[in-house]
Amino acid sequence: MTMLNQDPEQRARDKIDALLAQSGWKVQNRKELKFDAGLGIAVRYYPTNIGTTTDYVLFVDRKPVGIIEAKREEEGHRLTMHEEQAEAYALAQLKYVNNAPLKYVYESTGEITRFTDVNSPKPRSHQIFSFQRPETFKEWLSVSKNLQARLHDIPVLDEKGLRECQIKAIKNLEKLFKGNYPRALIQMATGSGKTYTAVTFIYRLLKFAKAKRVLFLVDTRNLGKQAEQEFMAYTPNDDNRKFTELYNVQRLKSSYVSKDAQVCISTIQRLYSILKGEELDDSAEETNPNEVWQPTAPMPVVYNEKVPLEFFDFIVIDECHRSIYNLWRQVLEYFDAFLIGLTATPDMRTFGFFNENIVSEYSHEQAVADLVNVPYQFG
Numbered sequence: 001m002t003m004l005n006q007d008p009e010q011r012a013r014d015k016i017d018a019l020l021a022q023s024g025w026k027v028q029n030r031k032e033l034k035f036d037a038g039l040g041i042a043v044r045y046y047p048t049n050i051g052t053t054t055d056y057v058l059f060v061d062r063k064p065v066g067i068i069e070a071k072r073e074e075e076g077h078r079l080t081m082h083e084e085q086a087e088a089y090a091l092a093q094l095k096y097v098n099n100a101p102l103k104y105v106y107e108s109t110g111e112i113t114r115f116t117d118v119n120s121p122k123p124r125s126h127q128i129f130s131f132q133r134p135e136t137f138k139e140w141l142s143v144s145k146n147l148q149a150r151l152h153d154i155p156v157l158d159e160k161g162l163r164e165c166q167i168k169a170i171k172n173l174e175k176l177f178k179g180n181y182p183r184a185l186i187q188m189a190t191g192s193g194k195t196y197t198a199v200t201f202i203y204r205l206l207k208f209a210k211a212k213r214v215l216f217l218v219d220t221r222n223l224g225k226q227a228e229q230e231f232m233a234y235t236p237n238d239d240n241r242k243f244t245e246l247y248n249v250q251r252l253k254s255s256y257v258s259k260d261a262q263v264c265i266s267t268i269q270r271l272y273s274i275l276k277g278e279e280l281d282d283s284a285e286e287t288n289p290n291e292v293w294q295p296t297a298p299m300p301v302v303y304n305e306k307v308p309l310e311f312f313d314f315i316v317i318d319e320c321h322r323s324i325y326n327l328w329r330q331v332l333e334y335f336d337a338f339l340i341g342l343t344a345t346p347d348m349r350t351f352g353f354f355n356e357n358i359v360s361e362y363s364h365e366q367a368v369a370d371l372v373n374v375p376y377q378f379g
Contacts, residue, residue: 008073008074009070009071011072011110012071012072012108012109012110013110014110015109015110016056016068016070018110019108019113019130019131019303020042020131022130022305023131023132023133023303023305024038024039024040024133024134024305025040025041025058025131025133026042027041027042027044028041029043029044029045030043030044030046030047035059039061040059040134040135040137041058042057042058042059042068043057043059044056046094046095047094048089048092048093048094048095049093049094049095050092050093052089054067054068054094055067055070057102058102058104058134060138060141061138063099064094064097064102065102065104065141066090066102066103066104066105066137067086067102067104068086068106068107068131069082069085069086069089069107070108070110072109076109076112079107079109079112079114080107080114080125082107083105083107083114083116086106087105087116102118103119104116104117104118106131113128113129113131114127114128115132115336119146119149120146120148120180121148121180122148122179123180124180126182129309129333129334129335130303130308130309132309143210147210147211148180150208151177151209152178153208153209154174154177154178154204154205154208154209157174158237161237163193165188165360165366166193166196166197168359168360169186169188169197169359169360170197170201172360173186173201173360176357176359177209177338181355182338183338183339183340183353183354183355183357184338184358184359185320185340185354185357185359185360186341186359187343187344187346187358188360189344189366190344194342195226195227195230195342196234197342198316198318198340199230199231199234200234200236202214202263202316203234203236203243203246203247205313206247206263207246211313212262212313213261213264213311213312213313214263214312214313214315215263215271215315215337216263216265216266216318217266217271217316217317217318218265218266219267219268219269219288219289219318219322219328220267220286220287221267221282221285221286223319224251224252224265224266224267227251227265227318228251228265231244231249231263232249247262248261249262249264249265250264250265251264251265251266252264252265252266252270255274255279255280257274257306257307264312267285268328268331269284269285272327272328275301275304275307275330275334276301276302277302277304288319288322289328300330301334309334309336310335310336312337313337314337314339314340315332315338315339315340317332317339317341317342318342320341320342320343320346320353321346321347324341324349329353339354341353341354
């Protein structure tokens with residue numbers, strides 16, 4: 001229990017301890033260190049060989065892998081100013097172990113946490129919901145390249161069967177991925193093949209970048225069914241098998257999320273209920289939730305150990321102009337994943353959410369001119 005007379009630094013550490021514990025870490029002091037307590041041990045006040053003491057060192061399988069620089073809550077708005085200090089600790093030689101530079105660097109107040117994977121070709125500090133689990137680090141460390149590096153292994157696109165607007169969208173999107181940009185927007189007219197475009201780049205992410213899981217997010221059950229049909233019908237150019245013969249696709253119908261599915265299709269309503277630990281009335285998936293009254297101060301999502309923040313590598317948001325605001329935004333910001341929006345009708349808020357990283361602008365007028373769509377009929 002947090003004592004009222006604690007100083008700000010200790011209050012921050014108490015909150016960090018709680019976040020670490022819920023993410024599967026055993027938190028210990030250096031003098032009481034017991035490696036057999038679990039896979040992941042977060043050690044407070046671990047010393048370096050240059051006479052300094054870290055706030056936390058993260059050990060997985062008895063090996064140091066990461067560092068946490070703890071700061072009082074008042075420092076939250078300027079955590080980025082402490083990245084250099086945290087990275088210096090990550091480069092330091094720790095006492096009693098013969099360690100290489102640590103790959104995973106955090107700065108945290110317990111309320112705000114930032115994370116950098118320094119092993120990436122273009123390391124990017126970014127805010128995250130909580131800490132990654134020890135099992136995740138063990139998995140990451142078992143491969144020679146991390147995801148951001150593997151994105152550079154994606155080959156040149158085979159353009160057979162794709163429209164020009166789809167080719168442009170996929171090429172620009174993959175260029176953005178390789179630059180480690182976290183958000184991208186695909187604007188394509190209704191009927192021009194947005195979902196087919198998405199299935200194509202998802203296939204490439206799974207096959208060539210070895211992405212672990214992709215979430216395809218919709219806002220009604222019918223859109224989820226339509227997306228599932230697109231995945232079932234898709235045959236890639238380099239394989240004569242269907243997508244669903246190559247990869248497991250799960251459309252969520254309950255709170256169960258399969259770890260064995262490479263693609264998960266869900267309504268944002270259902271995922272929100274999962275992250276809140278509540279059951280969802282099936283009728284809630286029938287209509288676009290933005291047409292229904294929403295509370296002005298919704299209950300926040302909470303950490304879910306079965307669906308941790310690193311569960312999905314990529315999230316594709318269909319009809320994103322309807323799904324990135326109000327309480328639904330919490331779902332997107334819970335996960336530490338690349339976000340790709342699909343829409344025919346973005347507005348200024350949509351552009352802002354995706355940091356104006358627009359990889360495709362293909363309007364209805366262009367689609368009509370290209371004979372992809374027919375003109376609107378009035379009267």
